[in-house]
Amino acid sequence: MNRWLKQVSIVAISTFMMASMLSHATSLPDFTELVDEASPAVVNISTEQTVTTRTSSQSGQQLGPNSEELNEFFKHFFGQQPFGRNAPEQGEQQRSSLGSGFIISHDGYILTNNHVIDGADIIHVRLSDRREYVATLVGTDPRTDLALLKIDADELPIVKMGDSDKLKPGQWVLAIGSPFGFDYTVTAGIVSATGRNLPSDSYVPFIQTDVAINPGNSGGPLFNLDGEVVGINSQIYTRSGGFMGVSFAIPSKVAMSVVDQLKTDGKVSRAWLGVLIQDVSNDLAESFGLDRSSGALISRVLPDSPAEKSGLKSGDIIMTFNGESIEHSGELPYVVGQMKAGDEIDAKVYRDGKEQTITVTLEAIPNDPKVLAESKQDQNRLGMIVGDIPEEMAKEFDIDNGVVIEQVIGGTAARNGLQQGDVITMLNGKHIKSVSDFTEIAKDIPNGRSVPMRVIRQGYPMFIPFKIME
Template sequence: MNRLLKHVSVVFVSTFMLTSMLSHAASLPDFTELVEEASPAVVNISTEQTATTKTANEGGQQLGPNSEELNEFFKHFFGQQPFGQQAPPQQQRPRSSLGSGFIISQDGYVLTNNHVIDEADVIHVRLNDRREYIAKLVGTDPRTDLALLKIDAENLPIVKMGDSDKLKPGQWVLAIGSPFGFDYTVTAGIVSATGRNLPSDSYVPFIQTDVAINPGNSGGPLFNLDGEVVGINSQIYTRSGGFMGVSFAIPSNVVMSVVDQLKQDGKVSRAWLGVLIQDVNNELAESFGLDRPSGALISRVLPDSPAEKSGLKSGDIIMVFNGKKIEHSAELPYVVGQMKAGEKVDAKVYRDGKEQTISVTLEARPNDPKALAQSQQDQNRLGMIVGEVPADMAKKFDIESGVIIEQVMGGTAARNGLQQGDVITMLNGKRIDGVAAFTEIAKAIPNDRSVPMRVIRQGYPMFIPFKIVE
């Protein structure tokens, strides 16, 4: 009797476990039909370029401030040369990069990442059925890392574009691409987060996933379970240089807004507001009289900008722009960048303890190569961006003069322990009366020698040794 009971118990437990496993398996998505339908519209992209080799490793481009000093960094991926076949320094040679893309129209328009085809002399597009074409570059948008290609073909298979705004964390997504040159590799995972802002990209609210993305996946599509493209795989976050469970895709809604302009003009024109902004932390929220941290704090209004012409001021906090609520300062550049020059919009700002609405007519972003180059050079040397101290902050902490650090970009500023929100009042024994004065004094600082810097951090003044290391 005992043996019979034991036997029945074993059979019952085994049956229960098998039923549970089958039930669990049934709840997981089956991607086979999706892959069969979508794969024909996914392409392999390779390029040829005659380039001067400066380093042996051309496998990827590191992004973000002072990336060589960070343990974690963002990477764009190119194709990699086989080990042992790197050319010696300064040798002219053809270079081939490898990536992915997908067809969006039957007459041959193809989308991929800009960094996949950047500076290429020849772009090859190979289809799922092994047909191969030389692609024409229609246009690029480096700010969103997108490129539009055109191949001479008709009646091509195409992808279905989806609405990335409907994505929610936890939803299943799938990627098809050519990691390490292995064509039409399928990987799947879930949406980890949406609206991610990365240090190097202020115009893209990235989709974060845990889908395995590796070199060669760049430019490939990210699908939802309906077989619609909801993003373009672009970057990963890594310590080792390989996939570590965090990848990023450009949302499809951003993609299609760029595609229309690339088709028409071959480039993308964006609206410009003309302000320097920073996040509102708890201390700043309290000092301005806000209930909680929210909005984009204007630390500087650029001269002759749409912001100045509309009456926006330093110290204003933009809470809503063109009907879209601004929770974090990083959201504002994307909202403005989606608009066109000449559009008139309303900005709801918090000023002097109350909200008011200001009408702003946006303009085209100015393009002054010399000014941009000089600004970039100064930022790289100091590793920070500074602006005027907001009036309310100056009053609260009794700050007579100085500049506030709006962004620490790495390098010198990071090495010296400076932080966003610090106010610099004195440098190398000289009083800082504003941004222009700070820039001139900073230019005269010698390399590899410490000079005194007076900093006010959350109301507490202190001196630190400031040293620029080239």
């Protein structure tokens, strides 16, 4: 009797587990219908570019990025070696790239990434039915890494555009593209986060996903479960060169605002405020008398900028801008970037313990690269924001050149032990006299090798080995 009961119990448990597994399986999304409907509007993009090459006169090996490792990479994935080992000492070679895109209008407008077609002489577009076209470049926007193409065709299938603002972490998303040249590869995952600000892109609040994205997926669409494009796959975070579970897509809202300007003008114009900003930590919020940590704290107002002309000051905390709440500092560059030169907006700021409204007339982003370099908030790969040395500090510590660290963002600067208030007077053997000097010298710092940095901390000079990790 006991044996019979034990067998019945085992069967019952097994039946329950099978039912539970079947129930769980049926709750997972089925993407087949979505893929059938959306795939015809996804395209493969390949480019041709003629480049001038030169080789070492002694070894015959090419100089620059055309390395043996890159040759092996292409040979492994594409069965070809675009940069031949026996290249002539001087001449022209054809370089190609692969990517994805998608059709947004029946008359042939196609959206992709700027880096997919950057520098191309010829852009080829292949549809799902194997028709091929040579595309015309309508316009590009490197700041958001978007490009708009046009092919001479009619009655083309198109994607449905969705509202990226409605995305929430945990929602299912799906990508279609051509990773490593494998056309119409489908990968799926979930939204990991929204509104991500990357060090190299302050104008895009990226969608972070765990969808498998690899070389060739760039420019392809990211769909929600309704079959709507909510993003354009653009970047991955990797230490190996391949997918590691963290990928980023440009929100559809950002993309379509860029498309409208590219169609009309062939370029995108943005407004400029001219401030350096940082997040408001809990400690800073308490020190300023705020109830909670929110807003964008102005650490520096650039000379002759719209911010300076409007009366904004260092120490102001921008709470809302043009009616949009600013919870984190990274949200401000995107909001400003959506405006146009000449727009007059109201900024609500927290100053001296109370809120006040300041009217700002925005201007076009300046063409002067030095001004642009100084206006980048957190794009310095050294992990810090630097500024001119205040006159009081220069007198107190008898300093006549260098830059002061206004903020340690993290990463490299933090790992090397740098602190806010440190004065950097020399980097990699070169004296620093201004912020522009520092910016130019920093560009040439190699990865993975220590260089000398002279720092003055509270009046005491010292050298430290400064190293940017690969």
